[in-house]
Amino acid sequence: MSATDQGGEGVTDGGAMSEGVGDDSTQSSMRAYSTDEITVEWRAERCIHSGNCARSLPRVFNPRRRPWVDVSAAEADAIESAVRRCPSGALAFVRHGGTPSEGR
Protein backbone atom coordinates (compact mmCIF):
# COMPACT_ATOMS: atom_id res chain seq x y z
CA MET A 1 0.00 0.00 0.00
CA SER A 2 1.29 3.43 -0.84
CA ALA A 3 0.24 5.87 1.78
CA THR A 4 2.31 8.78 0.61
CA ASP A 5 1.69 11.07 -2.32
CA GLN A 6 4.27 11.94 -4.88
CA GLY A 7 6.09 15.15 -4.25
CA GLY A 8 4.73 15.48 -0.79
CA GLU A 9 3.35 18.96 -1.28
CA GLY A 10 1.39 20.98 -3.77
CA VAL A 11 -1.57 18.70 -3.96
CA THR A 12 -3.77 20.78 -1.77
CA ASP A 13 -6.59 22.51 -3.53
CA GLY A 14 -7.13 24.81 -0.61
CA GLY A 15 -7.12 28.51 -1.10
CA ALA A 16 -10.35 30.11 -2.14
CA MET A 17 -10.27 32.80 -4.73
CA SER A 18 -10.10 35.83 -2.51
CA GLU A 19 -12.62 36.05 0.24
CA GLY A 20 -13.64 33.45 2.70
CA VAL A 21 -15.62 30.64 1.21
CA GLY A 22 -16.49 27.75 3.35
CA ASP A 23 -18.66 28.25 6.34
CA ASP A 24 -19.17 25.23 8.46
CA SER A 25 -22.91 25.62 8.24
CA THR A 26 -23.56 25.58 4.52
CA GLN A 27 -21.56 25.61 1.36
CA SER A 28 -23.49 28.53 -0.01
CA SER A 29 -21.62 31.77 -0.05
CA MET A 30 -24.06 33.79 1.95
CA ARG A 31 -23.02 37.14 3.23
CA ALA A 32 -24.75 39.37 5.69
CA TYR A 33 -24.62 43.10 6.04
CA SER A 34 -26.27 44.63 9.01
CA THR A 35 -26.97 47.78 10.91
CA ASP A 36 -28.89 48.25 14.10
CA GLU A 37 -32.10 48.38 12.10
CA ILE A 38 -31.74 45.80 9.41
CA THR A 39 -29.66 42.91 8.21
CA VAL A 40 -29.38 42.16 4.53
CA GLU A 41 -28.41 38.67 3.49
CA TRP A 42 -27.11 37.93 0.05
CA ARG A 43 -26.63 34.52 -1.45
CA ALA A 44 -24.31 34.72 -4.40
CA GLU A 45 -25.36 31.40 -5.80
CA ARG A 46 -28.91 32.62 -6.20
CA CYS A 47 -28.06 35.96 -7.72
CA ILE A 48 -28.96 36.18 -11.38
CA HIS A 49 -27.50 39.66 -11.69
CA SER A 50 -30.70 41.23 -12.79
CA GLY A 51 -29.57 44.52 -11.34
CA ASN A 52 -32.88 45.23 -9.70
CA CYS A 53 -31.27 45.99 -6.39
CA ALA A 54 -28.71 48.37 -7.83
CA ARG A 55 -31.34 50.15 -9.83
CA SER A 56 -33.64 50.41 -6.91
CA LEU A 57 -31.08 51.60 -4.42
CA PRO A 58 -27.68 52.22 -5.97
CA ARG A 59 -26.33 53.79 -2.82
CA VAL A 60 -26.71 50.54 -1.00
CA PHE A 61 -26.27 48.01 -3.77
CA ASN A 62 -23.24 48.92 -5.83
CA PRO A 63 -21.46 46.00 -7.51
CA ARG A 64 -18.49 48.21 -8.23
CA ARG A 65 -17.80 48.70 -4.60
CA ARG A 66 -16.53 46.48 -1.86
CA PRO A 67 -18.39 45.53 0.02
CA TRP A 68 -20.97 45.95 -2.67
CA VAL A 69 -23.74 46.20 -0.10
CA ASP A 70 -23.68 49.15 2.24
CA VAL A 71 -26.70 48.97 4.45
CA SER A 72 -25.72 52.16 6.23
CA ALA A 73 -26.22 54.20 3.07
CA ALA A 74 -30.00 54.29 3.23
CA GLU A 75 -32.92 53.90 5.56
CA ALA A 76 -34.04 50.46 6.52
CA ASP A 77 -37.40 50.94 4.84
CA ALA A 78 -35.77 51.79 1.55
CA ILE A 79 -33.46 48.83 1.82
CA GLU A 80 -36.34 46.54 2.58
CA SER A 81 -38.16 47.77 -0.48
CA ALA A 82 -35.14 47.18 -2.66
CA VAL A 83 -34.57 43.73 -1.27
CA ARG A 84 -38.14 42.79 -2.08
CA ARG A 85 -37.47 43.58 -5.71
CA CYS A 86 -34.91 40.86 -5.95
CA PRO A 87 -36.44 38.35 -8.39
CA SER A 88 -34.25 35.41 -7.51
CA GLY A 89 -34.43 35.41 -3.75
CA ALA A 90 -30.74 36.10 -3.48
CA LEU A 91 -31.48 38.99 -1.19
CA ALA A 92 -33.24 38.70 2.10
CA PHE A 93 -33.62 40.99 5.04
CA VAL A 94 -34.26 40.88 8.74
CA ARG A 95 -35.51 43.89 10.60
CA HIS A 96 -34.20 44.64 14.04
CA GLY A 97 -35.26 46.78 16.90
CA GLY A 98 -38.77 45.45 17.08
CA THR A 99 -39.14 46.96 20.50
CA PRO A 100 -40.63 50.42 20.31
CA SER A 101 -38.68 53.14 21.98
CA GLU A 102 -40.39 53.63 25.27
CA GLY A 103 -39.43 57.09 26.34
CA ARG A 104 -37.02 57.00 29.15
Ligand code: SF4
Ligand atom coordinates in the same frame (compact mmCIF):
# COMPACT_ATOMS: atom_id res chain seq x y z
S1 SF4 B 1 -31.81 42.04 -7.40
FE1 SF4 B 1 -31.21 40.04 -6.57
S2 SF4 B 1 -30.74 38.78 -8.37
FE2 SF4 B 1 -30.76 40.92 -9.02
S3 SF4 B 1 -28.61 41.59 -8.88
FE3 SF4 B 1 -29.61 42.14 -6.95
S4 SF4 B 1 -29.20 40.39 -5.61
FE4 SF4 B 1 -28.81 39.68 -7.69
